[in-house]
Every structure is written in structure tokens, then in C-alpha cells.
Amino acid sequence: MKNKDHNYFMNEALKEAKKAFLKDEVPVGAIAVKHGKIIARAHNLRESKQDFSAHAEFIVMQKAQKKLGSWRLEDVSIYVTLEPCPMCAGAMIQSRIKDLYFGAKDPKAGAVCSVLKLLDNPFNHQIHYEGDILFESASELLKDFFKKLRS
Ligand SMILES: [Zn+2]
Numbered sequence: 001m002k003n004k005d006h007n008y009f010m011n012e013a014l015k016e017a018k019k020a021f022l023k024d025e026v027p028v029g030a031i032a033v034k035h036g037k038i039i040a041r042a043h044n045l046r047e048s049k050q051d052f053s054a055h056a057e058f059i060v061m062q063k064a065q066k067k068l069g070s071w072r073l074e075d076v077s078i079y080v081t082l083e084p085c086p087m088c089a090g091a092m093i094q095s096r097i098k099d100l101y102f103g104a105k106d107p108k109a110g111a112v113c114s115v116l117k118l119l120d121n122p123f124n125h126q127i128h129y130e131g132d133i134l135f136e137s138a139s140e141l142l143k144d145f146f147k148k149l150r151s
Helices: 003-022 056-068 086-095 135-150
Strands: 029-034 037-043 076-082 099-104 128-130
Touching: 003 029, 003 037, 003 056, 003 076, 003 099, 003 135, 029 056, 037 056, 056 076, 056 086, 076 086, 076 135, 099 135
Parallel strands: 076 099, 099 128
Antiparallel strands: 029 037, 029 076
């Protein structure tokens, strides 16, 4: 896919992140794309649901499997505004997604290229991934959120 497409889809994930922001949730958004079409959207809802697993990319994969009627998310690409944590990166291997595109890196909890490089290990399913897509917008939103929290 061309860069233009990546930016378009990441912008859609950022729209979801802004929804989280307005709900006083850590602003992370995600979308699932199959064959160039968005099949699911979600944002972080951990506080609203009091559910540790309610991360944007986790919810978007659950919505995608429901929509496709299969836990095998083959040919599905996930766009998420923040580098996934170990739980979500693990779920990506389990659900067999094709590609992962993320925005900002998460130096404290990221499991793709920060704390861990989970996806680089020889699991039975390999995921192609790229980071730093529109990361300025994603990190700006996170910074604004934590600024708001402190004030
Ligand atoms: Zn996560």
C-alpha cells in the first residue's frame, strides 16, 4: 500500500483516539482494514468499562472477528495510534492479523519495538509491522491528554 493510504487510515484511527480523549480516556484509537475497506473502529475504553482489556486495538479485533464471523483475522490490517502492549501484540499473533501499523512508540509499555520486540520472535504466525505513522499527531494528542490530567 502507498504511504498516502497509510496516512488516510491512521487519520481514521486518530479520529477514534479523539473520541477517547473526550471521554477522559487515554486517547488511543484503532481501526481494522480488510482489502482496503474499514471493517471496524474502536477507541480505548478502559476507564469507562473498568476493563483492563478494553484497549482500542483489542476491541477493534474483537469487533472484526464478530463482523467476519471468524477468529482468523487473515488479510486484516490493524492501524493503532500507539504501539501495542504485550496483551494486544499477543492477541494480534493469536488472531493472525496480516499487518500492524502504529503511530507513536510507547517507551514504557510497548511490546513491538520498545520494552519488548514480541513480534520479532519465531512464533507460528508472523506479522508485518511499521511504526511512526503520523506519530506527531498521535503523541501530541497523548501529551495534551496528560497535560489536561495534571491541570
Ligand atoms: Zn494493549
